[in-house]
Amino acid sequence: TDQKLIRNFAIIAHIDHGKSTLADRIIQLCEGVSEREMREQFLDNMDLERERGITIKAQTVRLNYRAPDGTEYTLNLIDTPGHVDFSYEVSRSLKACEGCLLLVDASQGVEAQTLANVYLALDHDLEIIPVLNKVDLPAAEPERVMEEIENVIGLDATDALMISAKTGQGVGDVLEAIVKRVPAPKGDPKAPLQALLVDSWYDQYLGVVTLTRVFDGTLKPGTRARMLGTRALHDVSEVGTFNPRRTKAKQLGPGELGYLIAGIKDIDETQVGDTITDEANPCAKPLEGYKPSVPVVFCGLFPADAGDYEDLRDALGKLRLNDSSFQFEPESSPALGFGFRCGFLGLLHLEIIQERLEREYDLDLITTAPSVVYRVMQRNGEVLELHNPTDLPDPVHIEAIEEPWIKATVMVPDQFLGNVLKLCEERRGRQVDLTYAGDRAMVVYNLPLNEVVYDFYDRLKSVTSGYASFDYHMEGYHEGDLVKLDILVNGEKVDAMALIVHRSQAEPRGRSVCQRLKDLIPRQLFKVAVQAAIGGKVVARETVPAMRKDVTAKCYGGDITRKRKLLEKQKAGKKKMRQFGKVEIPQSAFLAALKME
Ligand code: GDP
Ligand code: MG
Numbered sequence: 001t002d003q004k005l006i007r008n009f010a011i012i013a014h015i016d017h018g019k020s021t022l023a024d025r026i027i028q029l030c031e032g033v034s035e036r037e038m039r040e041q042f043l044d045n046m047d048l049e050r051e052r053g054i055t056i057k058a059q060t061v062r063l064n065y066r067a068p069d070g071t072e073y074t075l076n077l078i079d080t081p082g083h084v085d086f087s088y089e090v091s092r093s094l095k096a097c098e099g100c101l102l103l104v105d106a107s108q109g110v111e112a113q114t115l116a117n118v119y120l121a122l123d124h125d126l127e128i129i130p131v132l133n134k135v136d137l138p139a140a141e142p143e144r145v146m147e148e149i150e151n152v153i154g155l156d157a158t159d160a161l162m163i164s165a166k167t168g169q170g171v172g173d174v175l176e177a178i179v180k181r182v183p184a185p186k187g188d189p190k191a192p193l194q195a196l197l198v199d200s201w202y203d204q205y206l207g208v209v210t211l212t213r214v215f216d217g218t219l220k221p222g223t224r225a226r227m228l229g230t231r232a233l234h235d236v237s238e239v240g241t242f243n244p245r246r247t248k249a250k251q252l253g254p255g256e257l258g259y260l261i262a263g264i265k266d267i268d269e270t271q272v273g274d275t276i277t278d279e280a281n282p283c284a285k286p287l288e289g290y291k292p293s294v295p296v297v298f299c300g301l302f303p304a305d306a307g308d309y310e311d312l313r314d315a316l317g318k319l320r321l322n323d324s325s326f327q328f329e330p331e332s333s334p335a336l337g338f339g340f341r342c343g344f345l346g347l348l349h350l351e352i353i354q355e356r357l358e359r360e361y362d363l364d365l366i367t368t369a370p371s372v373v374y375r376v377m378q379r380n381g382e383v384l385e386l387h388n389p390t391d392l393p394d395p396v397h398i399e400a401i402e403e404p405w406i407k408a409t410v411m412v413p414d415q416f417l418g419n420v421l422k423l424c425e426e427r428r429g430r431q432v433d434l435t436y437a438g439d440r441a442m443v444v445y446n447l448p449l450n451e452v453v454y455d456f457y458d459r460l461k462s463v464t465s466g467y468a469s470f471d472y473h474m475e476g477y478h479e480g481d482l483v484k485l486d487i488l489v490n491g492e493k494v495d496a497m498a499l500i501v502h503r504s505q506a507e508p509r510g511r512s513v514c515q516r517l518k519d520l521i522p523r524q525l526f527k528v529a530v531q532a533a534i535g536g537k538v539v540a541r542e543t544v545p546a547m548r549k550d551v552t553a554k555c556y557g558g559d560i561t562r563k564r565k566l567l568e569k570q571k572a573g574k575k576k577m578r579q580f581g582k583v584e585i586p587q588s589a590f591l592a593a594l595k596m597e
Helices: 019-029 047-052 084-095 112-123 142-153 171-181 306-322 347-360 414-426 456-463 503-520 560-575
Strands: 006-013 059-066 072-079 099-105 127-133 194-203 207-216 224-227 233-235 238-242 246-249 257-261 275-278 297-303 327-333 337-344 365-367 374-378 383-386 398-413 430-437 440-448 469-480 482-489 499-502 528-534 537-544 577-580 583-586
Touching: 006 019, 006 084, 006 112, 006 171, 019 059, 019 072, 019 099, 019 171, 059 238, 059 257, 072 171, 084 112, 084 194, 099 112, 099 142, 099 171, 112 127, 112 142, 112 398, 112 469, 127 142, 127 171, 142 430, 194 306, 297 306, 297 327, 297 347, 306 327, 306 337, 306 347, 337 347, 347 365, 398 414, 414 430, 414 440, 414 456, 440 469, 456 469, 482 503, 499 503, 503 528, 503 537, 503 583
Parallel strands: 006 072, 006 099, 099 127
Antiparallel strands: 059 072, 194 207, 194 275, 207 257, 224 233, 224 275, 238 246, 238 257, 297 337, 297 365, 327 337, 374 383, 374 398, 398 440, 398 469, 430 440, 482 499, 482 528, 528 537, 577 583
16 A cells, blocks of 8 residues: 555544544445445444444544545544543544544534543644534534634634535545545654554454554564563464455555454453564564553442353453453452452443443343542551442541542533532532633533542433533542441441442432432332441431232232242342342342432
């Protein structure tokens, strides 16, 4: 491939502004797939992504584009996820590009993640092409949105393109803008190999597949590939590209984006952001990698059936290969047995991993209360990084507890501003800034992450009728008046439900958990007390009334098959229950009880 004719670009946008739809149109225009193969959101190939309509993993596709002047270009398109939990994936996609399309929904305008993504693109020195999408909508206001791009983002919008990814209007101009405005990749094919490990995943048939961007040199079958970070060494057996089908190639040169297969078995040997070089002629120094992604939310995952522990471990290992941003380590709990403590980038990330484990690996799981990482300053001078509320030392040994704070940016139409301020204040927020762009406000708050992980995003959507957008990054650790809230069922502590909360919120929080649990715990033959307590002091209490009569009684002496069916159903249901003393708690209750009203 002629290096001068390669263009590597990503599409960045706020969620739902039309990235995946535009990617589909571009693929179609370049005839990357036949009409028959084309289906909506072609690049979102995980079932879960299709169902949720969001892009989780960045995907790439190589396309041939014949420009009106007859020149044949090679375009590498990288689709990126838009949700705040996955900005890490965006950052790694951008590292492999020279330019990006900044897509803004012309009926919505600049949103919080539009901004966040622009900052990432500027960090990577990319050529940014502003594109207004959805101009087919009657509600589109391209002039207003152009002003926002200039005023809020500070980008020149005079050359912004007006398109409809849905109808295809203007998409040809997008391709022309890419080849004219995005620079060709630099790099020397004769220099020692220097390639970036962009992504890696586990394929059932091929083993570990690694996506790389070559900067210098050439990568080909037979290359002794050395990973500079992990020091792993493997003979490359195959290289190629995704067009979008996997297609073998003779070699990958500078500026090219493609995969390599090298019989790698160990998932930990391919770390995203690592530099790949040729052992026979190594490059002098590694590429600047990625900032490692740091999980900010932790929770325990336990198999509902203890016999599934090994299966769960295997599944977590495989998922981790496809998603290096999540972590896990073994943990055990008196109530839940053996499981894993897992770290995630956010709550959506947690839900997605949990759902994939249940769906793709057919595992029944119990998820414990998500928690952020606290720093516990102990009287003996040691600092404990607390990932699990149950590990909190006795208060007499504690000097202070620090909790992580975030800096959150919310963009919202003026009429909902009051609701947003109220929500942020309720969550112990401290206002940093408030500015306007037209009739939309941009509010910046410092907030304890602890107050955000459970349901802040859902609440924000509901108090603004879905009009607010939200983005955040870590700000730092600050001391807080924090206490451990224990949940007791029938007088027994349920360790998996322990929470760390701000003292001022212990009582309302405890009440809310108890009320929910009361409805989630099935009635027993006896009354069951549900309590929330700090130390030994009960701060909230509810009672699950006793069952009135035996529900199976009517089966006795009756239809035998019906009775057997009922028993089988009960047996299946049992697997999803956990025994606490004399009480069984359904698996679904663990996470459900923690949602706030
Ligand atoms: P992403 O989250 O940025 O990948 O957004 P999607 O591509 O999934 O699009 C979000 C929604 O907007 C989908 O329902 C699309 O059909 C719709 N959409 C995308 N582009 C257009 C457009 O140009 N016009 C209209 N009317 N709808 C669009
Ligand atoms: Mg998408």
